[in-house]
Amino acid sequence: MGKQMISFWIRKHEADTVLERREEPMPNIEGNKMLVRMRAASLNRGDIMARIARHSADQPRPAGADGAGEVIDPGRSGFAAGDRVLFRAHGCFAEFAAVDPALAALMPEGMGFEQGAAIPGAFVTAWEGLIQYGEASPGDWVLLCGASSGVGVAALQLAKHMGARVIATSTSARKLSVLSVLGADEVIEARGSAFSEDVLRITQGRGVNVALNLVGGTAFPGCVRVAADFGRVVMIGYVDGELRAECDLEAVHGRRLRITGISNAPLKPEQRAMAHVGFMRDAFPALASGAIQPVIDKVFSFEDLVRAKEYVESNQQLGKVIVRIP
Numbered sequence: 001m002g003k004q005m006i007s008f009w010i011r012k013h014e015a016d017t018v019l020e021r022r023e024e025p026m027p028n029i030e031g032n033k034m035l036v037r038m039r040a041a042s043l044n045r046g047d048i049m050a051r052i053a054r055h056s057a058d059q060p061r062p063a064g065a066d067g068a069g070e071v072i073d074p075g076r077s078g079f080a081a082g083d084r085v086l087f088r089a090h091g092c093f094a095e096f097a098a099v100d101p102a103l104a105a106l107m108p109e110g111m112g113f114e115q116g117a118a119i120p121g122a123f124v125t126a127w128e129g130l131i132q133y134g135e136a137s138p139g140d141w142v143l144l145c146g147a148s149s150g151v152g153v154a155a156l157q158l159a160k161h162m163g164a165r166v167i168a169t170s171t172s173a174r175k176l177s178v179l180s181v182l183g184a185d186e187v188i189e190a191r192g193s194a195f196s197e198d199v200l201r202i203t204q205g206r207g208v209n210v211a212l213n214l215v216g217g218t219a220f221p222g223c224v225r226v227a228a229d230f231g232r233v234v235m236i237g238y239v240d241g242e243l244r245a246e247c248d249l250e251a252v253h254g255r256r257l258r259i260t261g262i263s264n265a266p267l268k269p270e271q272r273a274m275a276h277v278g279f280m281r282d283a284f285p286a287l288a289s290g291a292i293q294p295v296i297d298k299v300f301s302f303e304d305l306v307r308a309k310e311y312v313e314s315n316q317q318l319g320k321v322i323v324r325i326p
Helices: 113-117 120-132 150-161 173-181 196-202 220-226 249-254 269-282 284-289 302-313
Strands: 004-013 016-025 034-042 066-073 084-088 096-099 104-106 141-145 165-170 186-189 208-213 227-235 258-261 296-301 320-324
Touching: 016 302, 034 113, 034 120, 066 096, 066 113, 066 120, 084 113, 084 120, 113 296, 113 320, 120 150, 120 208, 120 269, 141 150, 141 220, 150 165, 150 208, 150 320, 165 173, 173 186, 186 196, 196 220, 208 220, 220 227, 220 249, 269 284, 296 302, 302 320
Parallel strands: 141 165, 141 208, 165 186, 208 227, 227 258, 296 320
Antiparallel strands: 004 016, 034 066, 034 096, 034 320, 066 084, 084 104
16 A cells, blocks of 8 residues: 545535545656645635535545645656645645646745635636636726625735726625725625615616626626626626526626636636636736735634634635645
């Protein structure tokens, strides 16, 4: 038997998921992958959901989708042993991970592993929603429904950096005050789609160019209602657990709206790599220079991963929840 490591696996249990601590063999680095000693990983809501078919954990699978660490064996990757890297990969809640170098980046000098782990999943998804599919431009109005999530905060920072105007919604006045400090032009305390009247007032009836929905089905009708002509509605998350919603087809047709969903599940490796290239081009320079700082809500120890999952599911966070791996 080869060398063993500690890792956490996720499996479905009734309508929920549970995390199981296991001893597993060290990952093989096949093809051009490299072996990384994990130092920190982020906890993403999409990684722990069981209700969405494409995220199903009917069969247990390694948990964790992004993180940061040190290259132990670079293989044929082009990285060097000892390099500090941040990346997306399967099985990041483990002591070691096999990482595709096409989804990795060198960490800037002075950036800690916890900060590095807060970047890949949140900012790549924010880039996809805002730029790849949202096609946001300077001066555009961007609506962030559920803006306090890791992706929401990343999208807020990226949108402001590129010169867009941001309306952020949350059910928490406390979170909205922080989002204002982070740069939101307007904040709305609302549940479901109750933000729509305020959004139309703020935009003088024109609506928003891009709406990122991180809330779920209850917010979807409002996103369609406030989308401007040629607007883009991007579906990212389901904090509310609602997977169904009514859709105003007259609005979609009459205003030539585009509705897009973002999920990593169906992407091929080359498609993930393309998103990484776009993120590196449009977002990473600002992160590397410190112009954008990843926002970390809480850091948990590796042994407290189950408690970290419970915290994320409680909807208390603002920004990223990180697990430190010794």
